[in-house]
Amino acid sequence: NMKPIAFHKGMGVCWFGTGILILVSGLRFNIDWISDAAMFLVVCPGVFLVWANVEYERIMALLSRVCILSFVIYLIPSMLMIPIEDQQYAGLFCNVNGTALYLIVVFACLLVETLRPQIKKWMLSVYLILLGICFALIFYTNSRTGQMAAILCFLAVGGICFVRDRKQWGKQVLIRLALVLAAVGVMLPLTVYLFQGGNLIGQALFSAAA
Secondary structure, three states, X not given: OOOOOOOOHHHHHHHHHHHHHHHHHHHHOOHHHHHHHHHHHHHHHHHHXXXXXXXXXXXXXXXXXXXXXXXXXXXXXXXXXOOOOOOOOOHHHOOHHHHHHHHHHHHHHHHHHHOOOXXXXXXXXXXXXXXXXXXXHHHHHOOHHHHHHHHHHHHHHHHHHHXXXXXXXXXXXXXXXXXXXXXXXXXXXXXXHHHHHHHHHHHHHHHHHO
């Protein structure tokens, strides 16, 4: 008789941290390591969630926040090592379409989290900044499919939230959508300078280490 198991936060952080480290290392050094990262980040957590009998809403919230956390970790080596070029930004994936695909998933998660009715103001501010950077990176990939997908995602998620909550929270949805557009407008040019500055810091660190 298999009894449901409980989630341990500390061990969970270590587990996902290890998986993300392997993923970043695989993207940077050896693409074969990504299969190992998939075991840490997808297969084993999926087995755990089924075994623990976790509710569907909790699973989606967990996956969404893990995706956002992966983006935060993704930004660090990207800023230090890969500045945004004039033509097409491929990032750690070394492929424009692959980068756009990943960023679209992150953009969707950030958009959903940003439009949640009950969210702390400081978390909303963090999500808006990350969302603006994410859209900026999608824009700088010059992937037309990625750009179109981001716009459609914004319209679809925003429209669904407004229609669903128009009686109770309609005005707040419009305010949040306006904040999203403002964040995109601010971070679109600013992201280039963040990546250029991060690259200078990265070069200084590597030079000091050498």
